[in-house]
Amino acid sequence: MAGSGSFASESVPRHLIRGVLGFGAMIAAVALLPVFGWPALALIAVGMLALRGCPVCWILGLIETVSRGRLQRECADGACRLR
Known part of the structure; x- marks a missing residue:
């Protein structure tokens, strides 16, 4: 699992499954x-x-x-930026 304070899941399919279950349950509640x-x-x-x-x-x-893995922080000379 991702570190504390992170909303990320271990994989995109796992995250999408959580979304389908979560939104599906809330829609079913109303329906x-x-x-x-x-x-x-x-x-x-x-x-x-x-x-x-x-x-x-x-x-x-x-x-x-x-x-995840696409954005990396690069720091040099006291300034940091995403690349």
């Missing part, structure tokens, strides 16, 4: 609300757990996961 009532909203908790907290965090994690 099943008329059928099962308030208990259907428990699926929102499942979705949030799969997304590790919030949809925006999942999107940031996707960006980190895709860019």
Whole structure:
């Protein structure tokens, strides 16, 4: 797993699976609300757990996961930049 403070997953497919489960559970919660009532909203908790907290965090994690290994920080003469 990525270091603390990181939203990234170990791989892009794994991250996408988490997204499908998370967003799918939240969509199902809303869709099943008329059928099962308030208990259907428990699926929102499942979705949030799969997304590790919030949809925006999942999107940031996707960006980190895709860019891992492509962006590198280079520091010289007291100044750092991404390359």
